[in-house]
């Protein structure tokens with residue numbers, strides 16, 4: 001690598017860079033000391049003081065210097081007197097300036113001017129002559145690499161190669177030093193723009209989504225401090241894996257959640273075709289009709305007594321008021337508005353008869369017993385659970401709500417074979433949770449966040465996407481996924497449809513260059529593509545990875561062969577994922593225990609500990625390990641309806657080596 005020097009014969013350029021690093025660190029320390037010295041006492045009252053104190057604490061925390069993380073990772077230079085840009089600019093994780101003169105020592109990678117670090121190339125140097133990348137070991141600057149931007153062709157970057165080859169240990173790292181131009185375009189898309197990224201395994205979708213969140217928080221800090229940013233991922237294990245990236249980028253206030261966290265955990269499972277049907281957008285119409293079917297014609301008029309006087313509204317008047325409100329508001333608001341309109345009309349009657357009522361009278365009438373009784377008949381309070389319970393247990397009610405939308409056979413499929421006794425004892429499934437959320441929003445509006453990053457979005461049903469869409473209705477979204485990795489019965493087949501269900505307009509972009517999976521492994525997995533997503537092109541890997549793939553029949557004792565492969569992998573550097581059919585986790589953990597190999601077991605709710613992890617196939621999505629051992633692909637493929645897609649996910653988790661061990665024949669799609 002250029003600039004790689006031993007201590008004895010230190011390159012003067014490297015020495016100068018190290019001096020700049022030391023100067024920047026000292027300046028950051030002064031910035032932190034200054035922030036820590038600021039007092040919240042200037043605040044006028046207790047509440048403002050608390051608020052200011054928490055802001056100052058955050059500021060001090062954001063200025064922490066992590067000794068293992070380089071303060072800057074790149075630099076741009078030019079020598080053109082006519083150019084307004086500073087002659088040298090260092091790009092790093094945060095702004096660092098010299099307190100006395102305010103001289104910038106390091107610019108935040110998210111600042112507009114830093115864009116050139118990622119985007120400048122021989123075709124468009126963007127005003128710069130040279131890009132320098134730095135190599136670090138821990139917090140120590142060890143090397144630099146120069147790329148001319150004056151028209152000469154750029155070779156591959158050794159620092160990028162080293163970064164993507166670096167063994168994985170622990171949680172996911174940030175990629176801020178090596179974001180690629182096509183990734184940078186997505187990261188820096190403007191806040192109101194929703195982006196949707198289709199990308200093969202390991203093309204950096206998750207990384208890009210997280211960096212986009214960090215970029216948006218920097219660029220629109222105030223707006224997003226109010227609205228909030230939420231990252232939605234497939235399970236706890238995944239969220240734990242990505243949890244360190246945003247804090248490393250200085251963003252500690254981003255929430256992460258699974259769809260279950262947002263909608264509620266399922267209490268029961270159900271057959272895939274039923275789940276798929278419940279996941280369809282058609283259900284939204286059925287639910288809307290079912291809810292509004294509760295609004296009824298008044299059986300009689302309204303009589304309100306004030307002292308000795310009685311005031312009446314005829315049933316046809318109430319019918320008109322109800323009809324005027326129906327469908328124009330949320331169901332819950334409609335009830336409140338009807339109460340107010342009824343009361344107002346009663347007040348008009350009072351005035352007509354010489355009374356002089358005021359606003360308080362209107363409120364009293366709106367809350368009076370006769371009005372409440374009328375509302376309970378005409379516009380009853382209902383909960384989402386009550387409505388869904390009725391739909392799934394009452395054939396006539398479902399038939400009325402589903403008329404022209406669902407066939408009789410579909411209605412029958414939806415209805416519980418054995419209805420629960422009440423909505424309180426109903427065991428809701430994952431698909432039901434999305435239906436309940438839709439109903440909840442029809443009753444009262446769901447608050448919207450500022451921005452939502454939705455990872456593995458191909459796995460979400462239309463109804464789940466609608467639920468997420470409500471949570472960014474007045475904001476925007478970053479939608480990430482791979483149609484080939486869809487493993488749910490309702491997996492998406494088109495991103496346009498996904499965006500439509502989400503209620504967002506946005507462009508679909510594609511990432512095609514793989515950073516994780518070595519070429520031979522990616523080519524092997526891609527044999528499945530024509531069978532799971534024929535419309536997608538085979539992905540390309542940036543990594544040659546000779547010798548990375550081993551496929552072997554176990555000749556008898558598969559668990560023992562797997563344990564032997566795990567032992568061998570433990571002799572190498574990096575993390576090891578042993579991915580097995582869900583049903584056989586116990587078999588393989590027993591084999592590892594028998595072989596005396598310490599290991600952790602990953603579950604959807606747990607992140608597991610240790611260098612060797614047993615990973616059930618359904619939990620592997622989004623994760624990566626240096627060495628992956630896959631046991632019995634045929635069983636993984638046979639375990640579920642979209643089992644081949646699951647196998648594609650499983651085969652694309654490896655960073656350095658993939659060892660496939662089998663006893664049964666391999667699925668024919670993999671051998672063809």
Ligand SMILES: Nc1ncnc2c1ncn2[C@@H]1O[C@H](COP(=O)(O)OP(=O)(O)OP(=O)(O)O)[C@@H](O)[C@H]1O
Nearest residue numbers: 175178179180201202203204205206207515516622
């Ligand atoms: N520009 C980059 N520089 C260095 N590493 C990168 C870059 N882009 C991606 N990576 C690395 O490649 C690996 C895969 O990235 P990521 O998990 O974001 O991919 P993905 O597209 O979400 O994959 P999957 O579809 O399999 O979940 C990660 O280790 C990530 O850090």
